[in-house]
Amino acid sequence: MQQVGMMLRQPTQLYMPLHQGALGHTIEVPELNEDSLDAFYYAALGATDYVINNKQELFLNQLEIFKRGIQNENTNAAVKDYLINAQNESIGRPGVDENTNFFPEYYILPVAKDLQKNDLETYKMVQYLLRNNVKVERTTASVTVDSVVYPAGTYVVNMHQAKRGYANLVLYDGLDVSDFNEMYSDTVQNFSAMRGFDRYISRSVGAFTGKTEEVSGVTIPSTNLDQSPFEQNYVIKNSNNDAIKAVNELLANHKAVTLLENGGTGYEKGSFLVSRSNLRTVSSKYLLDIVPFSAAENRTGKLLKAPKVAIAGATAFMLKDLGFNVTTDTVAADVLINSGTNLIATGKPFIGYGRTMLKTVKGLKVLPGLDYSTPVNKDGKEDAHEGLFKAEVSQDNVITAPYADSEYLYTVSAAYITKVPEGAEILAKYGSGADFFKAGWWPNNEAAQDQVLALTYNTDNIHVTLFANDLMNKYHPQNQFRLLANSIYAAAPAATKEDGMDNGVNEPEPTTPSTPWQPSVTSTPAPTVQPSATPTPAPTPTVQPSATPNPIGSNFTDLGKVAWAVSAIQELAAKGILQGVSDNSFAPLKEVTRAEFITMIVRAFDLLDVNSPAAFSDVKASDWSYGYIASGVKNGLINGVGNGKFDPNRAITREEMAIIVSNALKKFKGKSVSDTNAALANFKDQATIAAYGKEAVALLTQEGIVQGLTADTFGPKNIANRAQAAVIIDRMLKLN
Template identity: 50%
Template sequence: MQKKENLFLNQLKVYERGINNIDDYAVDRYLVNVKNQVIGRPRHGNENFFPEYYVLPIDKSLQKNPLEAYRMIEYLIRNGVTVERSTEAVSTASKTYPAGSFIINMHQAKHSIANMVLYDGINVSDYASVAGEIVQDFPVLRGFERDVVRETGVFAGKTSLVTSVSIPATPMPNDSAYVLILNTNNDAIKTVNELLKSGKVVTMLSKSGTGYEAGDFAVAYDDLNPLASKYYLDVTAFGNNKPVGKVLKPSTVAALGESAYVLKNLGFKVTDDQQHADVLVNTFDSDKLVEKGKPYIAYGNMGMGNVKNCIPQFAFAGPTWERYEGVFLANVKQDNVITAPYDNEEYFYTVTGSYITKLPKAAKILATISNKENFFKAGWWPGHDAARGKIMAFTYIENKKNITVFSNDLTNGAHSRQQFRLLANSIFNAVPSKS
């Protein structure tokens, strides 16, 4: 109480630094490595740790997931960050942003909040332990594009203030009996599950073609049109010919805790009754059902441990108790409906630091951890170099068994939305087609 005025003045000083976008080098002495050597903020050769702007484009030519970009803007506004929107096209040194792009001008009182959730993060793997999870990195974990702009004043006078944002309805194509739903966001999964529950026909395309990937969905225009205002989808005309692929059916998934929470929100019917489920996700004591042919999807260290005895010659490595966390680059196979909707290279997330070291011949690899020297982006994962080039995910179908395995953690904290489709696609792929 006696220092109340100083407390308020200190807070105002923090806000003043934000308004002037000041990177105070005086804080560097508090940022040390495990040897207690001062390393300061990770400026990567820039004079200022903070950029001039963060840009979240919405145009499809620059943004792979507009839905999550809109949700990020909602998050920022809700937390008191000032957001603007460009009123004309603006060119920087690297690209041109069309009018309508979201702009976070880092000259504002709460620039540190914006920076915390939008920047890449740091690697603190030299420490023997940390107190908890440190990765924010919303662009990677939510799966949207955000750009860093360091050119001073490039958007000055070319924006308007955004006080609220509405996610638009899906723009439906014209003159097409069938519509293609690109499997690029979680609303696509929710839409598919709602259509299936109402008895509509949904086809998961089994092969890639011009303008679409294996794992995308084709539905009748008349079935999708009533849902266009409820979900934000990436759709295009698919023509009048009946789509070829796997006709999906509603499925019941056995899952617990965090997995159950995520799957329910994606529109799946979830149960704790393994016997009467169509597919199992990270459930315990499931060996007998798996041996009889019940599809199983495992992820993370715990999930892999649950199915280890069901897959001959299967081995993986990783900590037993520690929660090694990190964002890492992966090479993603494009010939499977589970992974084809993702890019050839994607950043994924783990909270157990596990990787696969050995597989049977019958296994089909879905993704591998990149072998690039800088594959690890941020987090706390001591010894992560051992994971370089190792297997991240695979399917195993042999002797009635149908198992899909991911070494990384797909649903941690329900934050890693970018990975939810890996789980949903695995369920669609594992359950037999509708007869």
């Protein structure tokens, strides 16, 4: 890559070389004067001259990069000296040693509901890749890779291709470049986090060979209402941006939509209730997650009407695209967004996001006691920090309940709330732990950990909802657009009888019964089983109660993709060591948190002591896991993460899981490792196992309790799922 002119612009550095293959530059001038114009002119001439005199070398360099991609070569050693930190020290590629390829073998994009939380954005991602000439394949049959069963129709990005660099740029987690004192522009790509879909990684060579076909185009399916069991009313789950567009279209046509205040079987609070006949008017236009709603269910909620929203600037376009009625007239608006702050005191609902709005609202003194802080760089400047960070999201408010309780969110103006006004409800807090900051440029981001991220205040005729992060930026962080949409629905006036919202008409029940339906798991970050918009194999019929109750665990209907773990799950469930997420669902591929895994271990050895204390600031005595965490600590099985915290809701890594099980084996089974080095010899990534975890991994490997992710890698920092946890505990208990 060649640098030309006054400044190399960050997006060019990220985008152009990887997209085109070899060369990319941006020319910028420092001042709007004749000298700068001359500099621009001669820089352009110099660049042109360079290309003319070096075109063969540039062409061969481009072919070399394409060749490396097609062969998916490990180039860590070749590029190590060119990848530096803020101190100009060569650091190489992050997270891997020289012997482990930075590029995976595959990125996997499933659309099956038990593996994917947002199939809409997955289809869009595939379309995006194809538009940018990245090759995408699709499985033609069920394939088991790294203990996960991917059904036919799963999209696969084989990284043996010329444009692997571009594919990796948009699908990779990203880099934390916060050690630099300045950054020109945004750095975060990470489409899976920014758009809100699940993507999987595999380093297993040839895992999909002969089991895929190349994809030339993708059409996003719509919602087939007739494939869902018949009811006169349905819930539109608040799970993707199509849900917002569909609701806004219904409201624009005076169709009745209720914002539900309670969750139910297969949906969360903050979802939308509509009649079947009204839903039919939009179902063919959008990909929606719908759930049949029986007459016996709780329909308490807010009857919506189309709100008029005042917002200025480029973000107005984004809200228009979601279907909102946008205006610049703050007086006529029903809801104000980052504008019309002079009307807050009059009682008009206001939604603000970003550092500037925190400063403005604080200055108005309409929220008594509100205060905030902003991390600064080494020069003490409040620059436009940006990045992906972990947030803990409230499940008790319609604004945030549709999201998982732990989400990665985004900001471009780092700030956090330090003082919450009395009477305000906290909607979200910044997370904590080693995985708090995923990617971006945010010096001193650790200062935000455990601080308040968002709140809503409805007291004394003041209606304000504030987010410290930026909900919208250049149309990229689409995963958090619904936070703004939900805030609008919650703040806007409810519909009344005078608004004449149309409830639709009852439709005749079809004479042919529809396919049996399995409810999705509610209020969890795990992918859920929902009615599919495209034809899928019929779900397993619901088990009918018999005279003799089935053993606990035998009713789980979602174990088909983890056949290797079925017996362990059923046996442990029958013993009460594991529990399903509902009567018929186990969610085997859901991530396991630290609290959940220590609970399983404590149950396995019957260690629960309700009188044991847990001295962690983030574990409350009222928490369901309090006694299990306390008992695990008491028995020396687990410790906190430092600074008086336990981090109970963070997904547990394979390395952490190994340490806990190893402690149990030593204490209750009298086991010890005979030769740590020998046990780890087959793992090429053993250098990435923490020093304090090597003995534990060695012991579990020696005893045959764990195996590598592949034949020669352990994957210590990979996240464990519920099926894997079940198998490990089952093997542990069966050791002599």
